[in-house]
Structure formats: C-alpha cells, structure tokens
Amino acid sequence: xxxxxxxxxxxxxxxxxxxxxxxxxxxxxxxxxxxxxxxxxxxxxxxxxxxxxxxxxxxxxxxxxxxxxxxxxxxxxxxxxxxxxxxxxxxxxxxxxxxxxxxxxxxxxxxxxxxxxxxxxxxxxxxxxxxxxxxxxxxxxxxxxxxxxxxxxxxxxxxxxxxxxxxxxxxxxxxxxxxxxxxxxxxxxxxxxxxxxxxxxxxxxxxxxxxxxxxxxxxxxxxxxxxxxxxxxxxxxxxxxxxxxxxxxx
Numbered sequence: 001x002x003x004x005x006x007x008x009x010x011x012x013x014x015x016x017x018x019x020x021x022x023x024x025x026x027x028x029x030x031x032x033x034x035x036x037x038x039x040x041x042x043x044x045x046x047x048x049x050x051x052x053x054x055x056x057x058x059x060x061x062x063x064x065x066x067x068x069x070x071x072x073x074x075x076x077x078x079x080x081x082x083x084x085x086x087x088x089x090x091x092x093x094x095x096x097x098x099x100x101x102x103x104x105x106x107x108x109x110x111x112x113x114x115x116x117x118x119x120x121x122x123x124x125x126x127x128x129x130x131x132x133x134x135x136x137x138x139x140x141x142x143x144x145x146x147x148x149x150x151x152x153x154x155x156x157x158x159x160x161x162x163x164x165x166x167x168x169x170x171x172x173x174x175x176x177x178x179x180x181x182x183x184x185x186x187x188x189x190x191x192x193x194x195x196x197x198x199x200x201x202x203x204x205x206x207x208x209x210x211x212x213x214x215x216x217x218x219x220x221x222x223x224x225x226x227x228x229x230x231x232x233x234x235x236x237x238x239x240x241x242x243x244x245x246x247x248x249x250x
Contacts (some may be wrong), residue, residue, distance in 0.1 A: 006158070045063070053162055073209035075111035075179070080201050086111035087120070089209055093122060096130040096182070098215035105129040107174075109182065109207055119157040121205075123172060123186060126150045130177060131217040138173045154188050156202065163190035163201055177219030179227035183208040 071094045075086040093110035107130050110122035125139055127149040139151050151172055153165040170188030177183075187204040218229040 007187055047096040071210045071212075073207065075109075075205070075207045075209065077111070077113075077203065077205040079203050084113055085114050088112040088117065089113055091210075091212060094209045095214070096216040097213075098129045098131075098214070099140060107182070107211075109184070109209055110213075111207070111209075119155065121153070121155045121203075122151045123151070123170075125172065126152065129216065130174075130182070130211075131219065133174075134175060135177055136175045140171070148185075153186075153190060153203075155201075160194075161197060162193045163197070163203075165190060169200070178221055179218045180211050180213055180229045181208065181219075182211050 013218075071089040071095075072093040073089050075089055077084050077086055089111045093108055096107045098105045105127055107125040107128050108122060110120070112118060112120040128139070128146065133146060137146065139146060139149050141147065141149070151165060151170055153170050155163045165188070169190065170186060172184060172186045174182065174184040183206075185204070185206040188202075189200040190203050191196060191200045213229065218227050221227050
C-alpha cells in the first residue's frame, strides 16, 4: 500500500504557493476610475495657447534697448524761487506733431534736471499746429485760431512727489520757431497731486530746444525764408504721435 506522506507534502506546497500569489484586481466603477484620474497630476503641465509663460524668456546676455540721446538746447526752471539748469532734454519728448486724419496736433517740451531723469518737467500744448500760428503767442488764449488749445504740465520730483497744472494756472509764451528750434517761456503755479505735499508751487522758466517734427513744416528765419532741417534720425513715429500721452524713454 503506497504511503500517503508524499501526497500530503505535495498538497501543502500547493496551498502555500496559492497564498503568496497576487489576487485578481477587482474592477472599479467608472466613477471611481475618473476620481482617481483627477487626483493624478499630469506628467507635464499643458500651457494654453498665447499664454505669456509659453513665450521664451529673454536671455540674460541680451543688451538693453538703446536710450535716445538728448536734443540740443537749453532748459532753465525756477521752482519756488530756486533756479536750476535742467541738463537732460529728451529728444522723444520735445516734438511738434500734426496728424490731420487722426485729429492730432500737439507741441511738447520737456527736460530733466539730472541725467537719471529726475526731477522732470513736461509741458504739452494740445491742439496746436505750430506751423499755422503767428509768433510770439501766449497760451491759453481767447484768440479765435487758438482758443481750443489747452496747456498742461507735469513736474515730477520722484515717484511720490508730483505736481500738475491746475486749470489756467500756467501760461506759456512761444517766442520764435526757426527751423526746428523753438524758443519760449512759462510762468504760473502747479498743484500737488497729494494732500501731504503742501501748497501749490510757483514755477517759471525759459527754454530753447530742437523739436522732432512730424506733419509740421520747419519755421522760417527772421526774413521769412525757409530753413532746411536735416533729418535727425529720431523722427516721431506715427504710433507715438497718435497715442496721446504715452511717455517715450528718456
């Protein structure tokens, strides 16, 4: 009679192996599978089209944009009794522009005391076509051809200390316009933009600057003869001329 011991050992080995074998996974419902997928982060984030983060960053070794050189001229400002010679005359902010199709006519003069751009003064004569008026001329004025011209000014000492023209608080006199050189003066008061800056300040000065011209003919000389103006390489772009008060780089 055959012994039962080998058969018993074989049955024990089969049972032990069946315990160690992995069990069949239980199928999950569709809802549970969707929830697990939502919890699992994607292996790589997807950037939507036109997202700014999709644009390649500029390399550190790229040179900064060029700074426009200064215009030619002088700009003296007296603020609260103190006379200062402003050293920087930004070429892009001294200009005479006329774009009839866009209804734009403007003269602006500006300067900064230091080469770092501060303090900064800018005066804008909105609605003035420089080659269509007789000089000398003081603005604002009730004269029929310039009654719609407005005068505005902004004197900025730093980011937190700013003074602006208040109503008819500033008068500007344009004395001569020969070629692209404009000479004039101004006098009045500027109001602080914050209560903590105190009272309005008296301001006056005179300037003689070369203007960038767009749609404006150079002014004649004292004898009424045309004055040739060589291109400066810093003509006022159309977008800047039509774009209002966007500040060009200093």
